[in-house]
Each structure stands twice: as structure tokens, then as C-alpha cells.
Amino acid sequence: MDRARLAGFLRARREALQPEDVGLPRGPRRRTGGLRREEVAALSGMSADYYSRIEQQRGPHPSEQMLAALARGLRLSLAERDHLFQLGGFPVPRHAVRADHVNPGMMRILDRLQDTPAQVVNHLGETLAQTAPAVALLGDETRHSGLARSAHYRWFTDPQARTPVPAEDHATRSRLMAAHLHAAYTRDGRGSRAAVIVDALLATSAEFAELWREHPVQSAYCPPKRLRHPEVGALELHCQVLVDPDQSQTLMVFTAAPGTESDEKLRLLAVIGAQRV
Structure with a gap:
């Protein structure tokens, strides 16, 4: 697993997403673009601490299930999802498994x-x-x-x-x-x-x-x-x-x-x- 590139990829995709892209209100106190870490964690069904540790290049090795959840939470395309799995140290999911990935x-x-x-x-x-x-x-x-x-x-x-x-x-x-x-x-x-x-x-x-x-x-x-x-x-x-x-x-x-x-x-x-x- 390439922790540095995985963290950088997740951060880049998080910062590129806007609250409106995932059905969240922007709110008057939001000063920067992109999603917050806790918002990505909630969209992916995991704790904010777990997600933060991945972006900070520490913590456990994310499983295939966790990476698939992150792909859904970050609204990744199939090509981006495949890249995420490779960064996480897993082979690209077979075509049959791609039925689990919701199209962005x-x-x-x-x-x-x-x-x-x-x-x-x-x-x-x-x-x-x-x-x-x-x-x-x-x-x-x-x-x-x-x-x-x-x-x-x-x-x-x-x-x-x-x-x-x-x-x-x-x-x-x-x-x-x-x-x-x-x-x-x-x-x-x-x-x-x-x-x-x-x-x-x-x-x-x-x-x-x-x-x-x-x-x-x-x-x-x-x-x-x-x-x-x-x-x-x-x-x-x-x-x-x-x-x-x-x-x-x-x-x-x-x-x-x-x-x-x-x-x-x-x-x-x-x-x-x-x-x-």
C-alpha cells in the first residue's frame, strides 16, 4: 500500500467535491471549498477518526470493503475506483464485482x-x-x-x-x-x-x-x-x-x-x- 499517494488521492477528491454534489447544505460558516473529513466519513459509513487517520498516513490498512465504501462516498468513477484499489494495495476489482459500484x-x-x-x-x-x-x-x-x-x-x-x-x-x-x-x-x-x-x-x-x-x-x-x-x-x-x-x-x-x-x-x-x- 502506498500510504502517501493514497492519502493524497483521497484528499484531492475530497477537496474537489462540493456539499451540493452530495446533497449537503453549504451553510454560512463554510469558509473553504470541498467536503470536510467528517462529511466524507459519514457518506462512507465509517468514523471520522478512521478516515482522518488514512488521510494522515497512519492507522490500519483499509480493507477492500472500506475502499469500496470510500469510492461510493467520494462519488468516484469506475476508473477512479480502480485507481483507489491499486493505491490501497489490492488488485483492480473484476468486472463482475463492479455491479457493487454505484455510478456517480x-x-x-x-x-x-x-x-x-x-x-x-x-x-x-x-x-x-x-x-x-x-x-x-x-x-x-x-x-x-x-x-x-x-x-x-x-x-x-x-x-x-x-x-x-x-x-x-x-x-x-x-x-x-x-x-x-x-x-x-x-x-x-x-x-x-x-x-x-x-x-x-x-x-x-x-x-x-x-x-x-x-x-x-x-x-x-x-x-x-x-x-x-x-x-x-x-x-x-x-x-x-x-x-x-x-x-x-x-x-x-x-x-x-x-x-x-x-x-x-x-x-x-x-x-x-x-x-x-
């Missing part, structure tokens, strides 16, 4: 939707980033690990994943999940992460295996979603999507028709946050 353009849009339930999901159904209202609405979907990172896998293997969805919608949702995964498998082929998920589901879920034999085709239309939230009850939501073809990532934004009960409940969730009443 997607992050800039997400930063401006902090009052709206929105999240970035890759083509494997793995949630990469969420706004606070999305966590309040759907729970922290970034906390999962292994195969369970995929919402497709959880839907067919974890009964809790179906709890928020009305029972009468389960069959439709199952077909949609299978179609999404079928599209990912068709694109990535054998030996891919999509293939690993498919093989695991074929071995454990008879429902998925039956749907898979039908070769379901993904529709571009995102139908209204009905959910049951433990705090506010039933909601009927619309889901607008923005697709980044280069990254195979989708920005999902959940809204409700203005003036409806569901709209009022979404506003209440924004106040409640992820904490239970």
Missing part, C-alpha cells in the same frame, strides 16, 4: 431525492444505496450478505421477504422476480453471479424451478405496488425507474398519487424515519 451520476440524482423513497438496485436485485425514506418504507436492504443480498433470492427462500406484500399479489411478484433473474442470467451467462443465484434457487425452490422452466420474459413496465407497512398499514405506490445501461443499475423512486391516503402515509413515514413509533 446515479448517486448525484439519489442525493437530490433525500426526502423521497428511492434506491439504486443492480441487475441482480441487490440494493446498493437507499435514501432514509426508502429505509423507513422497505427496511435496510443493504444489510444483507451472500446470496441474500439479492431480493430475488430472498423472495423465494425467506418467508419474511413476502410479509409486506399482500398474499393475493405473491404469484404476480414471483413471476416478476423470476423474469428479472432470467434476464440477468441471459445477459451474464454461465459462471456469472446471476448463474450462482439461479443454481441455488433451482436446488431449493420448487416454485422458482417451475417458473424458470416457463422462460419468463421481463417487462419494461413497472406496475403499481401494494405494501403493508408495520407502522402505517397498507400503501399503494407507483414506481418510476431510471436505468443506467452501462452499469446495469436502476434508480427506483416510489411515489403515491397526491391527496391519497397512501400519499399521507408516505409523508408520515418521512417523519417517523426508520425508527418504530
Whole structure:
């Protein structure tokens, strides 16, 4: 690991970012451009002390997970992310792993939707980033690990994943999940992460295996979603999507028709946050 160059690279990227670039208010007391160290630490999900020690060329060797978090927090491009890994003493992540990296353009849009339930999901159904209202609405979907990172896998293997969805919608949702995964498998082929998920589901879920034999085709239309939230009850939501073809990532934004009960409940969730009443 090249501590000096790593520290210099992080400092340069931190100073180049403006608060507005990451959805933060500038505030009247900010005298210099760029982000503060504690702001980068918060955006990256680590302590301010840990990040400061990296910039000061001391402290522990950052892990690949920490470097990936810094790449997201600093809104790095893929080329910049690869350079960060090299400075940290790690090989450049393989293309298959790049599905974990949120495109900076997607992050800039997400930063401006902090009052709206929105999240970035890759083509494997793995949630990469969420706004606070999305966590309040759907729970922290970034906390999962292994195969369970995929919402497709959880839907067919974890009964809790179906709890928020009305029972009468389960069959439709199952077909949609299978179609999404079928599209990912068709694109990535054998030996891919999509293939690993498919093989695991074929071995454990008879429902998925039956749907898979039908070769379901993904529709571009995102139908209204009905959910049951433990705090506010039933909601009927619309889901607008923005697709980044280069990254195979989708920005999902959940809204409700203005003036409806569901709209009022979404506003209440924004106040409640992820904490239970």
C-alpha cells in the first residue's frame, strides 16, 4: 500500500467535491471549498477518526470493503475506483464485482431525492444505496450478505421477504422476480453471479424451478405496488425507474398519487424515519 499517494488521492477528491454534489447544505460558516473529513466519513459509513487517520498516513490498512465504501462516498468513477484499489494495495476489482459500484451520476440524482423513497438496485436485485425514506418504507436492504443480498433470492427462500406484500399479489411478484433473474442470467451467462443465484434457487425452490422452466420474459413496465407497512398499514405506490445501461443499475423512486391516503402515509413515514413509533 502506498500510504502517501493514497492519502493524497483521497484528499484531492475530497477537496474537489462540493456539499451540493452530495446533497449537503453549504451553510454560512463554510469558509473553504470541498467536503470536510467528517462529511466524507459519514457518506462512507465509517468514523471520522478512521478516515482522518488514512488521510494522515497512519492507522490500519483499509480493507477492500472500506475502499469500496470510500469510492461510493467520494462519488468516484469506475476508473477512479480502480485507481483507489491499486493505491490501497489490492488488485483492480473484476468486472463482475463492479455491479457493487454505484455510478456517480446515479448517486448525484439519489442525493437530490433525500426526502423521497428511492434506491439504486443492480441487475441482480441487490440494493446498493437507499435514501432514509426508502429505509423507513422497505427496511435496510443493504444489510444483507451472500446470496441474500439479492431480493430475488430472498423472495423465494425467506418467508419474511413476502410479509409486506399482500398474499393475493405473491404469484404476480414471483413471476416478476423470476423474469428479472432470467434476464440477468441471459445477459451474464454461465459462471456469472446471476448463474450462482439461479443454481441455488433451482436446488431449493420448487416454485422458482417451475417458473424458470416457463422462460419468463421481463417487462419494461413497472406496475403499481401494494405494501403493508408495520407502522402505517397498507400503501399503494407507483414506481418510476431510471436505468443506467452501462452499469446495469436502476434508480427506483416510489411515489403515491397526491391527496391519497397512501400519499399521507408516505409523508408520515418521512417523519417517523426508520425508527418504530
